[in-house]
Every structure is written in structure tokens, then in C-alpha cells.
Amino acid sequence: MSTLVTLVHLRWAVPVLAQLHRGFGGRFVNLTHTLGVSRESLSRTLAFLIEAGLIRRNPGHGHPLRPEYLLTETGARLAEPAAALTDLLQELDAGDVGLKKWSLPILALLVDGERRFSELRNALPGTSNRALTLALKDLESSGLIVRTVTTGYPPTTSYGATPPGLRLARAAERLQLRTPE
Template identity: 40%
Template sequence: MDMQLLVNLTSKAWSLKILAQLHAGIPGRQAPLIGSTGASRSSFAASLDHLFHLGLLERNPGHGHPLRPEFRLTDKGKAVAAMASRIEEIVPDEEAFAVLRRSWTVPILAVTGTPSRFSSIKSGLGPVTDRALSKSLGVLEEREWLRRDIDLSQRTPFPIYLAVNAGLNINQAISAGVR
């Protein structure tokens, strides 16, 4: 998957959940989607608008009231929604899925399918700050979705990170998705 799209997609907390719910057949109206995602109205609206601007959703012509429009997935959105659905199947419980709503979690898991140094993860993600990346790596390590090893083969030892357990499954779900 295009990393820039993945970073943009996950910058809003409920984007993956909304796409997964639409892929599962939940009607593209606000009330059913809010009910199935558990999001607040304001954060849900921001995520829905974000998906619309990314070109993953479009208004369903001829359906819905002007003040309560109905949305449907675009062709690009269908492929991304299938990926979001695969991720949701891997992490079905809400407490664990809350970790996926954090901005950098999914992009980090996408680039750590092979052992990676901090600097290569950062360069693969683009605009992430050292602090945000470090904090996200720590959260993923606590969840045991990411393993941190120390490479002693060089003169200066350095940590390497690798997606494991559910983190590796999420990495594979992303890799199998949009290309």
C-alpha cells in the first residue's frame, strides 16, 4: 500500500473502523455507522469528511436527505476497506483496536515486516517526529505487537524492531491489500 495514503488514512481515529464497517455492509448513513463504530459524533464527522476528501467515499447519488447524506465506497475505497476489514478481523476487541486508532500505529506495523532500525522506520514514514515514533514503538512493544532486539554485530549496538504476533498479521493484511 502507498505509505502516504496509509499515513493520511490513519491520521483520523475512526477512518479504519468506518471503512471496515462499510465493507461489512453497514449502510452508509451517519446513524448506523456511528452506532456500529462507537465514535462520538464530532470525531466521526471529522473522520467521514477526511475519507471523503481522500477519495475513498462519495455521496450516493439519489439517496439520502441533503442534511443526512448517504455515502458509498469508491473503487479505491473498496480496496482500502477490504484491508481495513482484514485488520479488524485480526484485532476484534475494542481495547486492542483503540491502539490502532492512534496515528502512527498502523503505518509503523506496515514498515516493520522485516527487522528495521529506528532511522529506517522514520524515513519510511515521512513526517513523524522522533518523540511520536518513540512513543508509538513503546506502545506496540508493550502490546507485544513489536519486538525490540539489540543488534550487537556492529561496533555500536543499536535496536532493531520487528512486527510479531498480531502486529505481523496486521503487517501482512496491509501488504496483501492495496498496491
């Protein structure tokens, strides 16, 4: 799980990998325009991806048609699942929710079935109660998870993935399984 959390820590990491896989915008300016990302956010994301060993600067850059950024071997293995994930997010109209920091890790945890809040919190070290609550509300409002409250005493609340949420979770798992530790 930690590899998926690390990869989606920055909102634009997965879309940048997807764009580089598609062959669009290996140049900084093309990435800002096609993704609609600010220069500062893109700079941070590119620095993160370089540090993670997923992309590298092109040493032969200089010609206007040569890309500034290239996928590394590891990045190339992740780029195809990243492109599939971004396509699925667009198809489900869930890009805003799906690219938030904790959304995909939460969905990945719900693949095996329903979980309670405390189970999710324990499985996601580094998340605060507030961040987890906000992510769960966003996922529920977008129809990716369902919240169930039992009528017993004391009442319990559990969260489970809907069919579109499961599709996203499986796409996210492809990223997680291919990411080196």
C-alpha cells in the first residue's frame, strides 16, 4: 500500500506519467497546457518523479521538437497503467475526486470488501482523521463508495466500494503492483 500512497502523494504524478506514455508533451510547456496544471505544481511533480526514478531529463534536449522529460525503464512500466487509470477517471467523470491524495489508496483497501473507519485509518499510516473523513465523503458523494450504518447497538459504520469504485481500485492496484519498493 505504501507504494501507491507514495505515487499518488502529488496530484499530478499519475497524469504526467500518462501523458509521457501517450507521447504528448514531453516538454514542460506542453505538459502545463495539456494537463491544465500550474508551473509550480508541475515543477514539484517533475522533481518528485525524477527523484523517484520514474522520469529523467533528456540530456540531448535543445531542439524544439525533442522532449525535455523521458520515462525511465521503471517509469515506462508504470506509465501504461497510469494512462489506463486516467482514462478510467475521465470515463467515470471522477478525476477531481480520484486524483486526491487518499482516494485511490482508500479504494484499493476496499477491493476485498467493506471496512470500518478505524480499519482504514490503521491501514493508511500518515493520514489524519480529518483527511480520511473528507476523502470518504468525497468518494461517497461521487458514487465510488457506499456508507452503511447498522442499526445494532452501538451502531457501526462501514464503507464499501461500488462497481465503478472497484474498477478504479483495480486500476490503482496495477500501479501499486508495478511500483518497485
